[in-house]
Amino acid sequence: MKRSLFKFFQSLWSPCTVLPHPKRHLASLVTTSYYEAINWGEQEVPEYFNFASDVLDEWAVVEKNGKRPRNPAFWWVNGHDEEVKWSFEELSFLSQKAANVLSGHCGLKRGDRILTILPRIPEWWLLTVACMRAGTSQLTIKDIAYRLQASKAKCIVVNDTLAPGIDSIAAECKSLRTKLIVSDRGREGWLNFKDLLQEAPADVKCVKTKSQEPMLIYFTSGSTGSPKMVEHTHCSFGIGFTASGRHWMNLSPSDIFWNTSDTGWVKSAWSSVFAPWILGSCVFVHHLPRFEPEVILSTLASYPITTFCTAPTAYRMLVQHDATSYKFKSLKHCVTGGEPLNPEVFELWKRQTGLDIYEGYGQTETVTICSNIKGMKIKPGSLGKASPxxxxxxxxxxxxxxxxxxxxxxxxxxxxxxxxxxxxxxxxxxxxxxxxxxxxxxxxxxxxxxxxxxxxxxxxRSDDVINSAGYRIGPFEVESALIEHPAVVESAVVSSPDPVRGEVEFVQELPKTPAGKIQRSVLRKREWGAGAKNKGGP
The missing domain is CATH 2.30.38.10 (Luciferase; Domain 3)
Incomplete structure (x- = not known):
């Protein structure tokens, strides 16, 4: 009989001592006022910074001293009576063991790149923090062969589902040295992460990283061309989400924050790692192998989730499912990002739940660029104002x-x-x-x-804007009008080469990136052919 994940991680845990940062006062660090001052330009970025040691380990000390609410730091459920809860102290301990797996058994050195392709399972969070401790750069992907070759990653981490596919392309990826599998059973030619984690010591010393050293590399979504590698430093995400985490996401140590983003999307790093943990909040995760509105709504009703984040497309599906039949006892703040939120959806969610949706805007290349923050007047359809x-x-x-x-x-x-x-x-x-x-x-x-x-x-997008008889038409405006019709589930508008009036085509399904964004470039190619420019009507 397979052991539950809770029992597996519990078997690895033993109390550990986490020492506070020697160079700064704990109070100014963990309350995040110091990092927020950096966001506002009132303090300079420190020369050295590592999110694992300077934030997570510090919260572990605060927690150990009884100065943080009793919420877990991490809370994972799968909808089948399995759950994993970690305190910051446990997260610190287990991520140190995971870092030893990477540097010991996998032979990775500081600066090496590790490619991670995992669903919403606890190991993704452990490995994300472990990479920070070991000084390796983490990448997340869909088109595996292209990204392995482009990134020159030396290690790849996957689960059972993807392992056969990796074996079929591994020979083409000359830099790949280590294959690490997260599985309950072994696989020939692969190191088993769960087995190695159990054996690994937890006495790893977190590397001392400069603030501007590389930490994460994400690929762009590919909605406007070939995916590009976007490099972020330790301070970029590690400190950069302090202000938006506090004011846009409205987070504090007493909050339980659920962000539904897939782990392959940069929004998962934003809202399931850096923003909540720098504020000391609990990260809530549902395994959610596929998006099911009734599962989302029943989870919000069943767990004490205070803050919720999902994509505008998901909110559209939720309001169609009718949230009025569910009672959200703890939910008090809702945010969204990744694509524009239609005013119609904003109004329906408000009508059904009594809650506003606070929209934010950013890119793989940035942290939050604009947002609607708590206490600010919301203008439905607007991205809000510039974020520090x-x-x-x-x-x-x-x-x-x-x-x-x-x-x-x-x-x-x-x-x-x-x-x-x-x-x-x-x-x-x-x-x-x-x-x-x-x-x-x-x-x-x-x-x-x-x-x-x-x-x-x-x-x-710059290449989405439609030129029709001298009029420049933003597809979002047309899409917003279309989805007001009860027969339309979602819409994407691109130009058509019809010289007189153009047309809008109704289809059963729209092409999307792994992040769930509609790929208008694919639709344009259907209309114009590869390389064609927008010339016709909408």
Whole structure:
């Protein structure tokens, strides 16, 4: 009979001593005021920083001293009566063991890259923290062979489902040295993570990393071309989500935060690791192998979840399922991001639950760029206002700042000083890195307007904007109108080559990236063929 995950991790746990950071006062560190001051530009980024030792281990000390609510740091359920709960102390202990697996059995050294492809299982969180401790860079992917070759990863971690596929392409990936499987049974040619974790000591010393050393590499979603490698430093995500975690996500140590993002999407790092844990909140995870509205709603009703984050597409499905038949006893704050939230969905969720949805906007290359924060007036359909430390402007093609109401490119000021929480570059792609800059700004590739109150109003991707008889049409506006019809579940609008009037096509399913974003580039190719530009009507 298979042991439950709870019993498995419980068998590994023994009390450990976590020492506080020797160079800073615990109070200023763990209450996050120091890191929030960095976000607001009131403090300089420290020379050295490591999220595992400077945040998680510090929370373990606070917890051990009885100065944090009794919520777990991590709470995982699978809907089949299995659950895993870790305190910060347990998370610290187990992640040290996992780091020893990487540096010992896997032979990884500081700076080596590890490619992780796992579903929402506890091991993904352990390995994420273990990579920080060992100084290795973690990558997350879908098209495995392409990313293995592009990243030159030396180690890959998967579960039983993907292992056969990895074996079929491993010979093509010259840098790959170690294959690590998360499984209850062994596989020839693979190291078994669960077995090695049980044997590993927990006396690893966290590497001393400089703030600007590489920590994470994510691939872009591929919604506008070939995925690119985006490199982030230890301080970028580790410190950069402090202000938005506190004010947009409205998190504190007493909160239990559930973010439904898949582990392959950068939003999972944002909202299931860095933002909640730097605020001392509990990360709640449901295994959720596929999106089922009734499972989401019943989970929100059954567990003391205070804060909820899911994609706008998911909210659309939830309101169609009718949330009024569920009672959410603890839920008090809802956020979203990843694609625009239609005002219709905002109003339906508010009507059914009594709760607003606070929309935020960011990219793989950035932390939160804009957001609607608690206490701020929400303008449904708006992305909110600029989040610190960003100066967000709307630019024309020449790099001039547009006046209120005029359309342009969403841009972040990067000169004279580049914000610490932005990506460093597109790895191995200097031309793309250079092309993302215009004057003293980073160009996001998204189009918008800014109103006189500073709210940003999304129009569409730069290559999504439709030119029809001299009119520039943002697909989001058309999509918002379409989904108001009860027969429309979701919509994506691209231009069609019809020289007179164009058309909108109704289909059974829309192509999407692994993050759940609609791939308009695929739809455009169907209409125009590869490489064609938008010329026709909507």
């Amino acid at each position: 430390p960003y100066d967000v402007q709307i630019l024309d093609a020449l790099g001039n700042i547009q006046p209120p109401g005029e359309e342009g490119d969403i841009a972040i000021r990067i000169k004279p000083k580049r914000p610490f929480c932005m990506f460093t570059s597109y790895l191995d792609n200097p031309p793309k890195t250079k092309a993302s800059e215009r004057g003293g700004f980073y160009i996001t590739g998204d189009r918008a307007t800014k109103d006189e109150d500073g709210y940003i109003w999304f129009i569409g």
